[in-house]
Amino acid sequence: MPAPHTSKTLAGTLYECLLDWNLDKNVSTITLDNCSTNDAMIGRLLNKITPRSLILGGKLFHMRCSAHIVNLIVKEGLSTIAAAI
Secondary structure, eight states: OOSSOOHHHHHHHHHHHHHHTTOTTTOOOEEEOSOHHHHHHHHHHHHHSOGGGSGGGGTTSEEEOHHHHHHHHHHHHHHHHTTTO
16 A cells, blocks of 8 residues: 555545456445544545445445454453453
Protein backbone atom coordinates (compact mmCIF):
# COMPACT_ATOMS: atom_id res chain seq x y z
CA MET A 1 0.00 0.00 0.00
CA PRO A 2 1.30 3.44 -0.82
CA ALA A 3 2.03 5.74 2.10
CA PRO A 4 0.46 7.49 3.91
CA HIS A 5 -2.06 4.91 5.12
CA THR A 6 -5.01 7.28 5.32
CA SER A 7 -8.61 6.27 4.75
CA LYS A 8 -8.54 8.10 1.41
CA THR A 9 -5.43 6.24 0.18
CA LEU A 10 -6.67 2.86 1.43
CA ALA A 11 -10.13 3.30 -0.09
CA GLY A 12 -8.70 4.42 -3.42
CA THR A 13 -6.25 1.53 -3.65
CA LEU A 14 -8.82 -1.06 -2.60
CA TYR A 15 -11.37 0.31 -5.06
CA GLU A 16 -8.80 0.18 -7.88
CA CYS A 17 -8.12 -3.47 -7.02
CA LEU A 18 -11.84 -4.26 -7.00
CA LEU A 19 -12.15 -2.67 -10.45
CA ASP A 20 -9.05 -4.45 -11.80
CA TRP A 21 -10.35 -7.81 -10.60
CA ASN A 22 -13.91 -7.02 -11.78
CA LEU A 23 -15.26 -7.43 -8.25
CA ASP A 24 -16.77 -3.97 -7.76
CA LYS A 25 -20.26 -5.33 -8.44
CA ASN A 26 -19.71 -8.75 -6.85
CA VAL A 27 -18.29 -8.01 -3.41
CA SER A 28 -20.75 -8.41 -0.54
CA THR A 29 -18.63 -7.85 2.59
CA ILE A 30 -15.15 -6.81 3.63
CA THR A 31 -13.64 -8.12 6.85
CA LEU A 32 -11.30 -5.73 8.65
CA ASP A 33 -9.96 -5.16 12.13
CA ASN A 34 -11.27 -2.40 14.37
CA CYS A 35 -8.88 0.35 13.32
CA SER A 36 -10.56 3.77 13.09
CA THR A 37 -8.87 4.33 9.72
CA ASN A 38 -10.68 1.24 8.42
CA ASP A 39 -14.01 2.62 9.63
CA ALA A 40 -13.42 5.84 7.68
CA MET A 41 -12.18 3.86 4.66
CA ILE A 42 -15.42 1.86 4.53
CA GLY A 43 -17.43 5.09 4.37
CA ARG A 44 -15.34 6.32 1.45
CA LEU A 45 -15.56 2.96 -0.30
CA LEU A 46 -19.35 2.84 0.06
CA ASN A 47 -19.51 6.21 -1.72
CA LYS A 48 -17.76 4.64 -4.73
CA ILE A 49 -19.66 1.33 -4.94
CA THR A 50 -23.25 1.21 -6.16
CA PRO A 51 -25.39 0.45 -3.05
CA ARG A 52 -27.87 -1.67 -4.98
CA SER A 53 -25.08 -4.12 -5.83
CA LEU A 54 -24.54 -4.76 -2.09
CA ILE A 55 -26.54 -6.98 0.26
CA LEU A 56 -29.08 -4.85 2.17
CA GLY A 57 -27.72 -1.73 0.51
CA GLY A 58 -24.33 -2.10 2.20
CA LYS A 59 -25.53 -2.50 5.80
CA LEU A 60 -23.49 -5.72 6.06
CA PHE A 61 -20.55 -4.46 4.02
CA HIS A 62 -18.12 -3.93 6.92
CA MET A 63 -17.64 -7.11 8.93
CA ARG A 64 -15.39 -6.81 11.94
CA CYS A 65 -12.77 -9.53 12.29
CA SER A 66 -13.85 -11.84 15.12
CA ALA A 67 -10.28 -13.19 15.53
CA HIS A 68 -9.07 -9.64 16.19
CA ILE A 69 -11.83 -9.06 18.73
CA VAL A 70 -11.03 -12.36 20.53
CA ASN A 71 -7.34 -11.40 20.53
CA LEU A 72 -8.15 -8.07 22.21
CA ILE A 73 -10.29 -9.83 24.84
CA VAL A 74 -7.57 -12.39 25.62
CA LYS A 75 -4.87 -9.69 25.89
CA GLU A 76 -7.03 -7.70 28.29
CA GLY A 77 -7.76 -10.81 30.38
CA LEU A 78 -4.09 -11.79 30.52
CA SER A 79 -3.05 -8.29 31.57
CA THR A 80 -5.60 -8.48 34.41
CA ILE A 81 -4.24 -11.78 35.77
CA ALA A 82 -0.55 -11.18 34.91
CA ALA A 83 0.43 -10.63 38.53
CA ALA A 84 -1.12 -13.94 39.59
CA ILE A 85 0.63 -15.85 36.84
